[in-house]
Amino acid sequence: MYLVDYHMHSKYSFDGHEEIMDICEEAVKRGLKEIAITDHYDMFEDKKYARSLKYEQIYADIERAKKAYEGRLIVRKGVELGQPHKSLRESQEFLATYDLDFVIGSVHNLEDALDVGDYNFKTKDINTLYLSYLDSLIEMAIKCDFDVMGHITYPMRYLYEQLQIYPNMNLFKEPIERLYKILIERGRGIEVNASGFFQTIGRSMPDLDLVKLYKQCGGEIITVGCDAHYLRHIGCAVKLGLDVVKSAGFDYITTYEHRQPQFKRI
Numbered sequence: 367m368y369l370v371d372y373h374m375h376s377k378y379s380f381d382g383h384e385e386i387m388d389i390c391e392e393a394v395k396r397g398l399k400e401i402a403i404t405d406h407y408d409m410f411e412d413k414k415y416a417r418s419l420k421y422e423q424i425y426a427d428i429e430r431a432k433k434a435y436e437g438r439l440i441v442r443k444g445v446e447l448g449q450p451h452k453s454l455r456e457s458q459e460f461l462a463t464y465d466l467d468f469v470i471g472s473v474h475n476l477e478d479a480l481d482v483g484d485y486n487f488k489t490k491d492i493n494t495l496y497l498s499y500l501d502s503l504i505e506m507a508i509k510c511d512f513d514v515m516g517h518i519t520y521p522m523r524y525l526y527e528q529l530q531i532y533p534n535m536n537l538f539k540e541p542i543e544r545l546y547k548i549l550i551e552r553g554r555g556i557e558v559n560a561s562g563f564f565q566t567i568g569r570s571m572p573d574l575d576l577v578k579l580y581k582q583c584g585g586e587i588i589t590v591g592c593d594a595h596y597l598r599h600i601g602c603a604v605k606l607g608l609d610v611v612k613s614a615g616f617d618y619i620t621t622y623e624h625r626q627p628q629f630k631r632i
């Protein structure tokens with residue numbers, strides 16, 4: 367099995383902790399063949415970490431790691447853009463500045479600097495909230511440049527953490543299909559975010575049913591990532607994530623070099 371982890375954060379992310387070289391060492395220990403380091407770049411002016419990252423330094427560190435691990439581990443230079451449709455020009459300038467291998471497009475925030483994860487779900491109607499989250503994903507899918515869309519069921523992680531509820535996702539089938547079709551038409555993919563396997567939600571984001579739906583819609587591009595913020599989570603759930611991908615009917619996984627998709631048999 368080709369073990370890859372295509373979503374992780376180093377010490378350069380506001381919520382990350384680890385040195386890039388330590389991440390690579392851990393990945394090798396875990397038997398991973400390839401990783402993408404995807405520190406945050408979020409698009410809200412008033413968000414506490416929005417402008418604090420030092421991308422020159424991150425990418426210089428990744429270049430050093432690429433060389434140091436040549437022949438043992440493929441290290442890809444990535445980013446996780448947060449709601450790039452909220453600052454379209456800035457996100458385009460960022461992508462034009464750095465020669466990246468891989469770009470995740472995610473939504474963490476809807477209309478303000480408050481992360482969806484910080485909502486009090488007792489006071490929210492999840493149907494209304496998730497429909498507006500999907501609207502935001504659809505807007506990003508139409509307007510923005512990225513390779514795969516990150517954790518499309520992100521609010522469910524926090525809903526489950528707070529209230530131990532997982533809604534009937536059939537309620538959202540129509541807008542999710544619409545989202546998938548736009549992604550497919552534009553040559554983008556989705557990620558299976560395996561971090562849910564080590565969080566209380568206990569399943570990937572999206573889960574197997576929604577990955578099957580993606581396949582039924584004609585989806586081909588799919589990555590797996592653990593969204594690790596600590597060394598102990600690097601690659602820790604990739605096998606479970608790859609099982610979801612396989613169970614949905616895929617026999618390959620997507621990796622990227624210079625933003626070009628490659629397909630590896632799993």
Ligand SMILES: [Zn+2]
Pocket residue numbers: 446472474516517
């Ligand atoms: Zn994210």
Ligand SMILES: [Zn+2]
Pocket residue numbers: 373374375446593
């Ligand atoms: Zn992340």
